[in-house]
Amino acid sequence: MEPIVEPSDTAEPVIVANRLPVTAVGTGDGTVRWKRSPGGLVSALSSRGGSGRTTWVGWAGTPSQGAAPAPPAPDRDGPTLVPVPISADEYATYYEGLSNGALWPLYHDAVVPPVVDAAHWDGYTRVNERFARAAADAAPPGGTVWVHDYHLQLVPGMLRRLRPDTRIGFFLHIPFPGKDLMRRLPWAGAILDGLLGADLIGFQTAEHADGFASCLAELGTGPPGPPRSAALRYGLRRDGRDVDVGVFPISIDPAEYDGLASRPRTRARAREIRERTGRPHHLLLGVDRLDYTKGIEARLEALRRLLEQGRLRPGEVAMVQVATPTRSGMREYARTRRRVEEAVSRINGEYGSVGAPVVHYLYDTLDRERLASLYRAADVLVATPYRDGMNLVCKEYVASRGDLGGALVLSRFAGAAAELAEAHLVNPFDPADIAQALVRAVEQSPEESARRMAAMRAHLAENDVHAWAHLFLSALTAAPVTTP
Ligand code: GDG
Numbered sequence: 001m002e003p004i005v006e007p008s009d010t011a012e013p014v015i016v017a018n019r020l021p022v023t024a025v026g027t028g029d030g031t032v033r034w035k036r037s038p039g040g041l042v043s044a045l046s047s048r049g050g051s052g053r054t055t056w057v058g059w060a061g062t063p064s065q066g067a068a069p070a071p072p073a074p075d076r077d078g079p080t081l082v083p084v085p086i087s088a089d090e091y092a093t094y095y096e097g098l099s100n101g102a103l104w105p106l107y108h109d110a111v112v113p114p115v116v117d118a119a120h121w122d123g124y125t126r127v128n129e130r131f132a133r134a135a136a137d138a139a140p141p142g143g144t145v146w147v148h149d150y151h152l153q154l155v156p157g158m159l160r161r162l163r164p165d166t167r168i169g170f171f172l173h174i175p176f177p178g179k180d181l182m183r184r185l186p187w188a189g190a191i192l193d194g195l196l197g198a199d200l201i202g203f204q205t206a207e208h209a210d211g212f213a214s215c216l217a218e219l220g221t222g223p224p225g226p227p228r229s230a231a232l233r234y235g236l237r238r239d240g241r242d243v244d245v246g247v248f249p250i251s252i253d254p255a256e257y258d259g260l261a262s263r264p265r266t267r268a269r270a271r272e273i274r275e276r277t278g279r280p281h282h283l284l285l286g287v288d289r290l291d292y293t294k295g296i297e298a299r300l301e302a303l304r305r306l307l308e309q310g311r312l313r314p315g316e317v318a319m320v321q322v323a324t325p326t327r328s329g330m331r332e333y334a335r336t337r338r339r340v341e342e343a344v345s346r347i348n349g350e351y352g353s354v355g356a357p358v359v360h361y362l363y364d365t366l367d368r369e370r371l372a373s374l375y376r377a378a379d380v381l382v383a384t385p386y387r388d389g390m391n392l393v394c395k396e397y398v399a400s401r402g403d404l405g406g407a408l409v410l411s412r413f414a415g416a417a418a419e420l421a422e423a424h425l426v427n428p429f430d431p432a433d434i435a436q437a438l439v440r441a442v443e444q445s446p447e448e449s450a451r452r453m454a455a456m457r458a459h460l461a462e463n464d465v466h467a468w469a470h471l472f473l474s475a476l477t478a479a480p481v482t483t484p
Helices: 040-046 088-107 118-138 155-162 188-195 206-219 254-262 264-276 296-308 331-351 368-377 392-400 431-443 446-462 465-478
Strands: 014-019 022-026 032-036 055-059 080-083 144-148 167-171 200-203 234-238 241-247 282-289 317-324 359-362 380-383 407-411 424-426
Touching: 014 118, 055 118, 080 118, 088 118, 118 155, 144 155, 144 465, 155 167, 155 188, 167 465, 188 206, 200 206, 200 465, 206 234, 206 241, 241 465, 254 264, 254 368, 254 392, 254 446, 264 368, 282 296, 282 368, 282 392, 296 317, 296 331, 296 431, 317 331, 317 368, 331 359, 368 392, 380 392, 380 431, 392 407, 392 446, 407 431, 407 446, 424 431
Parallel strands: 014 055, 014 144, 055 080, 144 167, 167 200, 200 241, 282 317, 282 380, 317 359, 380 407, 407 424
Antiparallel strands: 022 032, 234 241
């Protein structure tokens, strides 16, 4: 008879993610300062709140030789931080090489060619081993460990060998490719094996979970079977254990954005933004990390065509595009920046005038309050990724529109499209389709805007980040864990 391991009474999981929720910044005098890290995962998990017992294992964001810098003492109810050091060489192989040079493009439909290099894989394996050891040291007996994202896909398998008493969950924030893309990766089998070390593997959408199932069928141990409960998508047995596969669309804390956006100061700033962009009839907004997956050029091309065709006129339309610096040391990112900035210049050169550009472009990281005032000011939020795990920006926009104004133009290839049916959904590879949707969005009546916005807000109110974390953790801890 297989022994049943009772779940630990430690309700809070050990979180294992590439980045800690804070970044160490050198001050020049040999000391470090800590600031909140950017990015979707941090936005999502930081607003969960914590009981003070959560431990977060991750990298502090700057390469170091030897030990990682000592982390700050935890806030009263913040997580205990366990920094994992990453050297300059590992930054090149594990982070820029395998994670962001191979896996990131491959998992986003190879919109740029993935770089396959065995030295990168060695670095990835070594760093995953270090994370697994740190998690093994941090987890209490019978504790729960929640591993996040594409940087750490080997950790579940490694941790299972080190600490078979733990419950291990894995959540992938980005899409998972189907077998035809995955077979390009020489280490596909090792990645599938690593993931199957988990008790529960979570994806953003059913499509991503189905991609994983197709990879298991063709490149792994065989197709998964039916789920153990209606809340899951697949189930399989692995080394005498049950492995569950489920769909858990990530979300935001809508109350946070609702609150920020409805402050008098934010609303005053929103009015100021409309003044400073020339009091346009239609203010469009894009907010993205400057990443080639986000389709920034696609929406700029759609806007250019509308101006060229005279369907939108300079002075009547303006756009703000916030492009947050990211992975700027990598060639493809530098190239994307050049292309985006050329497209902005072309539009402004052809359709702007002195003191009145059509596109207001910010290569910058803004504070949340400024983001909220942009969300509040914009008539249309344009999110046109070629591929995106979820896309939190569009959810933040909806949460900021307590006035029920505004419209959302959203790529069909963002995970969020599966939830936000009242958005104007587009094919980001077709500029004519984006252009059509922009026209529909700016022409819709206030009643139609309010109807769509209210429906999307109702969905978010029910499906917030707390519900997401709760659903994942209950699926992970509800099922009995059987050991072989
Ligand atoms: C990955 C997946 C998935 C952006 N600019 C600024 C800023 N941001 C914040 C946004 C938002 C977050 O960064 C971006 O989240 P996204 O979800 O849109 O995209 P990724 O960074 O690619 O996130 C994605 C996510 O993980 C979660 O699972 O949805 O598909 O790719 O929160 O607000 N924040 C501030 N200033 C900026 O200038 N403060």
